[in-house]
Amino acid sequence: MTEFDKTDDSVVVVIGSGAGGATVAHELCEKGVKVVVLEAGPRFTIDDFHNNELSAYQQLTWTDKRYATGDWPAATLAPEGPNWIVKAVGGSTVHWNGLSFRAQSHEFKALTTYGEVSGASLADWPVTYDELDPYYSRAEDKMGVTGTHGIKRHPANNNYKVLYTGAQRIGYTQISNARQAINSEFRDGRSACIQMGFCNQGCKMGAKWSTLYSEIPKAEETGNLDLRSGCMVLRIEHDKTGKASGVVYVDANGVEHRQSARIVCVAGNSIETPRLLLNSHSSLFPDGLANSSGEVGRNYTRHVGAIVFGEFDKPVNMHRGITVPGTVFDEARFDPSRGFAGGYLIEAVSLGLTNLAVVGDASGWGRDYTSFLEKYDHLAGVLLNGEDMPRSQNGVSLHDTERDQYGLPVPVIHVEEHENDNAISGHFKGQAEALLDAAGSNKNHHVVTAAATHNMGTCRMSADANKGVVNGFGQTHDVKNLFVSDGSQFTTATAENPTLTIVALAIRQADHIVARMSAKDL
Amino acid sequence: MRRRSFLASSSVLTIAALALPIYPARANEPFTEGQTAVLLRLVKDIFPHDALSDEPYLAVVEQLASAAADPDFLQLLREGMSSLDGAGEGDWIDRIEADRIAALKEMETTPFFITVRVSALFGLYGNPAIWSTFGYEGASYEQGGYLFRGFDDLDWLPEPLS
Structure with missing residues (x-):
């Protein structure tokens, strides 16, 4: 395995090994750039994964302390665990569903398309669909997306x-x-997929794309990757000119290290990325690194979610096969006549019995509830994935007094839902009931989804340095050699699952970094 | 202490992380026979499934007993059980189901009830021994998934056109 010296200031340091971090790392390695990836979680192999919802949750989930505040369901149902994301090499590509949709052209111009929405911080992306189109195609090829590049469904x-x-x-x-x-x-x-279910528990076939067993081993084969797992970054440091110079991290044994860097890419998911920038404050950057706009940690989006289960006369056995096996796109369109801005996807979804019992009703008990659970093999589920409105007050901040096991301030995730979010979930509930009834459902059960898995927007892109943290390449406006490489960049949420867009942006960012390095500009 | 934090939060997904340690099966030393019977009745009333035997519910009671090695937890359970009897005529366990449920309804937001509910939730529905009763088939990797075992055997709706 390649090991670079900690004083080697020619390396690019990437923080996080999920969809954004590992992709940017792999792309750079292929082009001959030396990369150190620092990943907070451990490294598993696919043989380590569990076909069991509880033990997989325990194995993979980021359970470091967090607080949820505001009026979103997580604040009451999961006040100390509001985000279901992964702490392991591969990040949330280990537990994601594999849905790989392109965002729609108009969604990159949310403000222009929807117009000003009161109480929302809508903005246009500084990158267009047409600019991203070739990168979407490269991402689809890289990830092996069915229905593209001749890959069969x-x-x-x-x-x-x-x-x-x-x-x-x-x-x-x-x-x-x-x-x-x-x-x-x-x-x-x-x-190939063997339809085993358990897509969210780590794919034991390795059929689902995950950076854990695709981008990372490929990057390692180049000899240009030094991946250090179990390493939690405490802060990013800068030199006296304000350029990022290295990162300080603590390894799995609790030993502190400093890695020098030519460039730093942050991809810790939309909670940890802004948290790290805020924790990296200094006399030069008193409000946090790259935060002269004040937008670090703001405009947090996570998609409007809900699940409806229909109860059928005959068996469905929803658990057999791909967990989220198909999608309806009709409601993803821009159509303000429905009474809301943005759109949503309706996705088929299954849960195992354990997770169904846990989330089916967060305080459920008694015969009403157990008779629903007894219908397990006669249930089919549909899931909402809707565009939520960015709001300035929604986001990630640091707890005033409480510290985690690394001595870092605990993140507080605050969400005040916008009335547009509620209009979307209300519309979905009606459509989902109609859809399930049309298929023969006798009774429908509404489930509130508390934990957010799609975290976006907390270091948003903007062409204007006063209105966003990064430019269209994910480069921070304040610190030239500091990049954000994950979903934190998203200016708005779009209605689509975020991973494909994260990967496309990461490929594009790597191309940009290499071009700027060649031009001696970085 | 970890127990304490989940009591305070009643957080479902947080609890998933905390409630998971599988306590070794042990005799129910912390409780009298009468208290063990109350706990069994309680977990059965919270998640009643007529098709299940007492065995998986007793497994939950054993987990509670193991967790009661923590004196704070033991006290919470003992006090909760006493308060059950106080909320109506006669001993709670001797009442008819409707009356027992009415008494539980009164205390469903108490730390005692939430603790027992959450323990039973994970202890029961996380127990592979009960899954087949619900038609849930659990781990499938070892059997080669469902590709040749019915992933598409639903035959009462038309086949989708791709």
Whole structure:
């Protein structure tokens, strides 16, 4: 394994090894750039994964202390665990569903398209769909997205059959089970899916794309990657000119180190990324590194979510096969006649019995609840993924007094839901009921989803240095050699699952970094 | 102390992380026979499934007993059980189901009830022994997934056109 010297100031240091961090690292390594990736979590192999919801949750989840405040469901249902993300090499690509949708052209111009929405901090992205288009294509090829690059779709599983027929019967036309970064056949060294379920518990076939067993080993093969797992970054340091000069981190044994850096890319997910910048304050950057705009930690979005389960006369066995096997796109359009800005996706979803019991009703008990659970194999689920409004007051801040095991201030995640978010979830609930009823549901059960898995926006992109943290390449406006490489960059949430866009942006960012390095500009 | 923090939060996903340690099966030393019977009745009333035997519920009671090695936790359970009897006529365990449920309804936001509910939630639905009763098949990797075992066997709706 490659090891670079800690005093080597020619390396790019990438913080985090998920969709953004590992992709930017791999792309740089392929182009001959030396990279050190610092990952807070441990490194597992696919053999370590569990086909068990509870033990997988315990194995993979980032459970360091956090607080949720505000009026979102997490503040009451999961006040100390509001985000379901992964602390391991591969980051949340270990537990993601594999849905790989491009955001729509108009969504990159949210402010222009939707107009000013009172109480929301909408803005246009400084990058357009057309600019991202070739990078989306490269990301789809890299990840092996079904329905692109000649990659065949998966066959329809039971849960998708319910979604498909119900959707068709209520007049929807854009229904698809394509756009999965899950191999339908052997490709790029990864196995084909065997429809085992447990996509969110770490894919034991390695059929689902994850940086853990795709980008990272490929980057290691170049000899240009030094991946250090179990290493939590405490702060980013800068020289007297204000350029990032290195990072201070603590390893799995509690020993503190400093790694010098030519460039630093932060990709710790939208909670840890702004937290790290805020914790890296100095006399030169008293409000946090790269925070002259005051936007670090603000404009947090996480998608409006909800689940509805329908109860059918005959068995569905939703747990058999791909966890989120298909999607309806008809409501993703821009159409203010529905009474809200933005759009949403309707996705088929399954839960195992344990997770269903846990989230089905966060305080449920008694015969009403248990009779619902007893219908387990006759249930089909549909999930909402809707564009939530960015708001300046929503975001990540540092706790005044409480410190975590590393001595760092605990992050506080505050969300005040916008009325537009509630309008989207209200619209979805009606449509989901109609869809399930049309497929034959006798009774529908509404589930509140508390924990956010799509975290975005807390270091938003803006062409204007006063209104955002990074430019269209994820480069911070204040510190030239400091980049943000994860979903924190998103200016707005879009209705689509974020991973493909994160990967496309990371590829583009790596190209930009290499070009600027060649031009001796970085 | 970890127990304390989840009591305070009643946070579902936080609890998932905390409630997981599987306590070794032990005799129910901290409780009298009568208290053990009350705990068994309690977890059955919270998550009643007529198709299940007492065995998986007793497993939850054993987990509670193991966790009661923590004196704070033991005290919480003992006091909670006493308060159950106080909330109506006669001993709670001897009442008819409707009356028992009414008494529980009164205390569903207490730390005692939340603790027992959450312990039972993970102890019961996390127990693979009960899954087949619900038609949940659990781990599938070892059996080669469902590709040849019914991932698409739903035949009462039309096949999707791709």
